[in-house]
Structure formats: C-alpha cells, structure tokens
Amino acid sequence: MTTVPPITLRPAGMSDAAILAAISFEVWMHTYIRRGVSAAYAGYALDTFTAANLAAMLADPAEHVILSENEEGPDGFIRLTRNRPAPVPGCSDLEISTLYVQPRHHGRGLGRALLASGLDRARSLGAPSVWLTTNAENAPAIAFYLRQGFERIGTTHFHIGDAAYPNGVFRLTLDR
Template sequence: MTTLKFHLRACSVVDSDLLSLVGSGTLIETFAGILDGSDLLAHCQKNNSPAAFTKYLSAPTTRAFFAEAEPGDAPVGYILLCEPDLPVDLLPADYELRRIYLFHRFHGTGIGRALMNQAVEATREMGRRRLLLGVNCVNFAAISFYEKAGFKKVGERQFIVGATACKDDIMALTL
C-alpha cells in the first residue's frame, strides 16, 4: 500500500480563487443530497466566493491553510480560522475554526488530523486559549472527529440555507 504524502501550506489573499473552488467542492460533496441543490449552489456562490475569501483573508487575525497532496500540490482540504461569530458567551481569548473541510477520498489518511493540529497550533500562536467551531448536528462522523480531538458541546445555533432550516452544535476545545 502506498502512503499518501501531503503537506500543509499557509494561504494568503492570492489564494482566494483556489479557496473558493476547494471550499465549494468540499461543501457540495458534504451536503449534496442533504440540502436542496439550488440552495446549496446559491450558498456556495455567496459564502465561498473569491470575494468572500478575500474579505476573510484581509482581516489581520484570519489564518487559512491548504492540505496539498504530493506530488503535484493539488489542494485536497483546507481550514479557515478567524474571530468568532457564534451565539455563545465568548471570551476574549476565543478563536473560531470557521471551516475545516477535506475531500471524502482523503478521509482516514491523517490529513484531517494534520489540519486540526494546524488549527490548534495557529490558535496558540494567536495567543488564544479556546478554539470554537460549529458542526451540523447530524454530521455524526465530524462530531466524533471533534470529540476525539477534545472538543465539547457548548451550545447550538440555527440558520437557514435557502428553504432549509439547519442546526449546528457549537463545540469548544480549551487549550
């Protein structure tokens, strides 16, 4: 069996187009068949557009990283960390893992764990002591992954994607 080789690299504003592609692709792969297709595409066009990623990456405290497969450096996943925007009691030392996505073909390869470790390291480098995230409450595989990493549920949020009401669990990892 061949071992998958990969590396992580920091993203900047110049990566906004590529983040848009990977962000939309992984989101569609994750939620196709769960959310209405036209609603999902509209959500991607709004929230995963190059302009949306440019805005994120223009903020001084935002960090993003790609996981790239070798050889060839094809992006297979990414993380996006930023100031928290979650409906829980926030602390000054909080940071949010806004996105962590990996194409399903690469689940179980160690890349997801490496992305999570990078998120924790970036959080510490920012001088933050608690990492928060939101996860769809029926995404049991993701919830299990986060629990194995030490996250605990601290709240919930509801939001609308098109005509579908969605519910996230909000989870926190104290560092």
C-alpha cells in the first residue's frame, strides 16, 4: 500500500514569486492549450506569468496566497483577492482569483485542502461569500466547484486579444 504524504500548506512570501509564476504557466497552458499554441495564447501566458508580475501581486495587501508543498517544493496554490467586484450581482467583493494544482498532483486532495484553507481565510476576513470564474469548457474545474458547494450564478467573458471566451461565475456562501 502506498502512503500519501501529508499536505503542507503555508502562506506565500515574496521569495515564492518565481515558483508561483512557474506553477501558473504550467497549469494555465495544460488547461487551456488544446490543439496548438497560438500567438495570442503564447503572448498572454509569457506576459502574464512572470516572477515580476507575481511579486507585485504578492506585495499587494488585497491579495492572499496560500501554497501547498510536498517534500520537493510547492505544487499548488490558492489566491484570494479582496475588493474585487464580481461581474454579476449578488456577490461579495472577495474573489478566489486562482486555484492551481500541478496536473501531476491531481487526485491527492490538494485542491480541496487549498480551497478549505482559502475559505478559512475568507471567513477570517469577514467575507459573507466568495466568488470565482472558470472557463465554460473546463468541465473538471466546474465539477470540482459544484461538488464543493458552489452554485453557478452567471456568465462573463475572459478576453485574450480580440477573442472572448465564456466563463461561468460561481458563488459560495460562507457559514460562520
């Protein structure tokens, strides 16, 4: 019988910026690149997921990032962003802006552990609910959020270049 190592969670620090950039790039490309890398997608990923951008995000007091890590280093993270108006009515201003787990670590409970930790943080911030968006074609993520108690409450669009991609908007009301 294989023993699953315990999940270790910790707040991200400035020294984690490059790690967050690498995880973000890997997960985003794995999730959204289906048939080949277009110039628009390549440009977006290379411009967005940089250590400098992630360091700036970590320096922002409205951002809260929790990492999961194994014996070799971080393998996922959740990012909550305060004061972020939702694209649909009926939401608080606290967004789960990112929940990424490296694909090779799926199925170990990291997503659930990170989400639980993020929801604890949201409660400590006094948020009555959290919201998030996910690509309308990302069936595994949608199923995950629905299993965790989120409800789909609307649609918005994610823009890359001149293209707009439908995203579902999901909300979870927090118990106190």
